[in-house]
Amino acid sequence: MSQKPTLFTSLSPALLHLYDLQNAVVVIIDVFRATSTIASALYNGARYIIPVDAVSKAIEISKKTGGIAAGERDGKLADGLSHGNSPLEYKRAFIENKVLVLTTTNGTRLLQMALDQGADTIITGSFPNLSSVCSYLLQQNKNVVLACAGWKDKFNLEDTLFAGAVISRVQEHFSIHCDSSLMAAYTYNCNKADLLGFAKNFTHYHRLVDRFGYIDDIAFCLQEDRADVLPLYREGRLVNGKNT
């Protein structure tokens, strides 16, 4: 019998209930762009991030805390928010020592779902903080659920690619009997030499680039270790676990 912890990949929030989140590390993955933005803001010195699942809640909490109400709905800045969901918006000169209150269509909603389903350890993952995520998973030696945010419960390839990147680096240390993980690792390994080229076919790429022109965002979101922090959820806040 293998004593290795298990690793599963949930390809959509609508599949998350199939996995046991208790006593596991849950990695929330929303590559375009919530979890890339979270990594970027913490890397550039944000004190912490308050992820919330509703625009109204983001506005209310930002008023109470003095934090920046930020995020999007359907890829656009939502009414009442002062900043968007671009990792490039949160440069050090702007975000250092500030609090970000973030709400997004998929990523922050999924984080709330994981909490509701009893997750006790939650981190967020994206290519800009890939190495920190992998180091943390190896160090914890607990079961892992890689939770892809998708788009409105639909499967997407960018989150799957990130799950595959994690799996390709940690798979020796886990017991993996999960076709989602197999597919994710396979797809990543076949395309890792040119993630941006592969991404040009993705539905969300077309949504973000053709409609809104966010090509620089996309390029940032697919680069490894540009903002290598460990966003760790603690008592309502995402803090940089590397500092704790």
Added chain:
Amino acid sequence: MSQKPTLFTSLSPALLHLYDLQNAVVVIIDVFRATSTIASALYNGARYIIPVDAVSKAIEISKKTGGIAAGERDGKLADGLSHGNSPLEYKRAFIENKVLVLTTTNGTRLLQMALDQGADTIITGSFPNLSSVCSYLLQQNKNVVLACAGWKDKFNLEDTLFAGAVISRVQEHFSIHCDSSLMAAYTYNCNKADLLGFAKNFTHYHRLVDRFGYIDDIAFCLQEDRADVLPLYREGRLVNGKNT
């Protein structure tokens, strides 16, 4: 504006509600083994197949109709059923002119879900009847939802591969903005030269081969056009649409 009909792939029964099944052709896909068994039985002359979602219902209907109560739960013959879910069980000498009442863990349940969600045109697809499925989709010129049965709502690779095989053959004729379809076609195209070799990594391969020794079943289920019929759902029955 393109006037092509749309094509989407649903990777799990738990994602089926995200797609509009009305005025579309829904292709039920359960490669290991329900839809391969359905193709095999019709090819070998079964009069029709009654797909049902519960073992008790299969037994009851077989008593009323004189049909063969067949199927599985968790890969094994369920109590009260006289035959299993192997495509190789339904040779002509046995099944010709008979009625099969079939219930399986995933495939027949998904067909019932599609009916409940308002699907008006349902066919079943598997590698043994790949060409007939593709011809029918091209001939109908309607929207298409490729509905993978998965395993207890989890994603699986064999159903995804079949979706990819269909997409690779019909994609010029459809408008496809769906990462699931993109991934399915990509995975199929990369592995079509050796589907059986690729399948040796799959969760369900291990379940069927390591536990039950169904290697011949698996090999049959991955061969194209060995039982090239068109199982078409009409008034509670799957009939060979090529005969109608």
